[in-house]
Amino acid sequence: MIEVRDLVKRYGAHLAVDHLSFSVPDGQIFGFLGPNGAGKSTTMNIMTGYLGATEGEVLVDGHSITDEPELVKRSVGYLPELPPLYMDMTCEEYLLFAAGLKKVSRKDRNSQVDRVMEMTGTMTVRGRLIRNLSKGYRQRVGLAQALLGFPKVLILDEPTVGLDPKQILEIRTLIRSLSKNHTILLSSHILSEVQEVCDHLLIIHHGRKVACGAPDELERELADEPTLELTLRGTDSQARAMLAGVPSVAALSPLPTREENAVSYRLEQATGADIREDLFHACAQAGLPILALRRDALTLEDIFLRLTSDDPGQQPGVSRTPDTSAAAPTQEGEQAQ
Numbered sequence: 001m002i003e004v005r006d007l008v009k010r011y012g013a014h015l016a017v018d019h020l021s022f023s024v025p026d027g028q029i030f031g032f033l034g035p036n037g038a039g040k041s042t043t044m045n046i047m048t049g050y051l052g053a054t055e056g057e058v059l060v061d062g063h064s065i066t067d068e069p070e071l072v073k074r075s076v077g078y079l080p081e082l083p084p085l086y087m088d089m090t091c092e093e094y095l096l097f098a099a100g101l102k103k104v105s106r107k108d109r110n111s112q113v114d115r116v117m118e119m120t121g122t123m124t125v126r127g128r129l130i131r132n133l134s135k136g137y138r139q140r141v142g143l144a145q146a147l148l149g150f151p152k153v154l155i156l157d158e159p160t161v162g163l164d165p166k167q168i169l170e171i172r173t174l175i176r177s178l179s180k181n182h183t184i185l186l187s188s189h190i191l192s193e194v195q196e197v198c199d200h201l202l203i204i205h206h207g208r209k210v211a212c213g214a215p216d217e218l219e220r221e222l223a224d225e226p227t228l229e230l231t232l233r234g235t236d237s238q239a240r241a242m243l244a245g246v247p248s249v250a251a252l253s254p255l256p257t258r259e260e261n262a263v264s265y266r267l268e269q270a271t272g273a274d275i276r277e278d279l280f281h282a283c284a285q286a287g288l289p290i291l292a293l294r295r296d297a298l299t300l301e302d303i304f305l306r307l308t309s310d311d312p313g314q315q316p317g318v319s320r321t322p323d324t325s326a327a328a329p330t331q332e333g334e335q336a337q
């Protein structure tokens with residue numbers, strides 16, 4: 001169990017981490033998400049004992065990183081954003097060297113290095129110079145280094161940054177397999193990179209917590225009720241009279257339309273309601289053909305962008321991604337766009 005309590009980090013007058021608190025239970029893959037400069041690396045550097053906090057504390061299994069740094073460091077493996085690799089060493093030489101720095105006993109070094117190379121799929125490149133390895137393999141070597149000593153906790157700072165899509169998938173699979181025996185905290189500034197792999201997400205902005213929860217929980221809690229965009233063949237008064245008779249239309253606002261003899265509205269639905277079928281029947285009964293019906297729902301990506309935006313235009317309800325799966329067939333038999 002990792003506990004971060006009321007953590008503050010100031011660089012001179014700049015407040016990089018602002019009273020941040022969270023905890024990571026054993027066995028969880030915890031995603032630490034925020035745009036560039038949000039304070040992720042600073043927090044991770046404090047959690048791993050590389051940097052001192054201005055205020056607050058970090059506990060790993062109840063032991064404070066400040067009071068018992070050696071003990072805590074032994075239970076934490078760290079992959080920094082730029083792994084400190086020595087380009088002129090082979091993969092194996094580097095891992096043996098890192099095992100020495102981590103005070104792995106001489107008699108265990110070779111077997112541990114073999115084991116972490118197996119775990120990270122680097123056995124086949126053990127004799128290659130690190131400078132000649134691809135970025136994906138260098139990242140694996142960095143992970144292998146973090147695994148030496150078999151710490152309970154792994155802290156990975158942007159482990160997939162700069163990798164190609166295939167390498168990203170491979171590292172993700174590797175992280176998932178490591179989660180069987182480790183508690184993992186990994187950071188990213190890209191939601192899609194952590195959404196798939198993490199059980200829990202913490203979103204920070206300007207060093208402050210802005211949201212925390214399981215990805216689907218966040219989506220449920222932070223997304224507004226979906227709205228509908230409806231375009232009909234008919235007049236404004238006909239449409240409003242028909243819509244007045246549909247229960248659960250909480251509000252409507254007109255939208256511009258390029259269709260001739262047509263009107264378009266954004267409809268807000270009462271909490272929890274889905275009025276698409278009611279609308280279909282009401283429009284059919286009133287003889288007002290539906291030309292388009294589109295449901296707008298916030299995705300987790302929209303929520304992340306909204307929570308971490310300094311632009312007041314990116315406020316609730318502005319950044320929306322159309323859910324085209326909910327588009328209704330038009331009178332011409334086409335899918336509405």
Ligand SMILES: Nc1ncnc2c1ncn2[C@@H]1O[C@H](COP(=O)(O)OP(=O)(O)OP(=O)(O)O)[C@@H](O)[C@H]1O
Nearest residue numbers: 011014016034035036037038039040041042043189
């Ligand atoms: N040594 C330092 N001295 C002064 N300011 C710093 C220092 N390190 C980081 N900062 C500032 O603190 C803030 C947080 O930086 P940090 O690197 O922790 O963010 P991050 O979320 O990891 O960003 P990135 O994804 O770009 O690495 C930024 O505004 C950064 O400019």
